[in-house]
Amino acid sequence: MNTSLHYDYKGYRIDLTPRGDYCAAFAADISDSSGRLVSHLGVAGNTEDRAVSRSRELVDFELAYGNTH
Secondary structure, eight states: OOOOOOEETTTTEEESSSSSSSSSSSEEEEEESSOOOEEEEEEESSHHHHHHHHHHHHHHHHHHHHHHH
């Protein structure tokens, strides 16, 4: 299956691919508003909900870290 799932969160784009690394069911690519890849999570999660949640946590971290440094 090569279908990707797309989500927008706080100006970032989350692209889930249902074929993660190792034993994860989903991988995630997170891009900023300019399309620059911020992070690739090869082991985003075993369910779609967990993969989206983990990706959102990473976006929140990126925003918090960027705002303080």
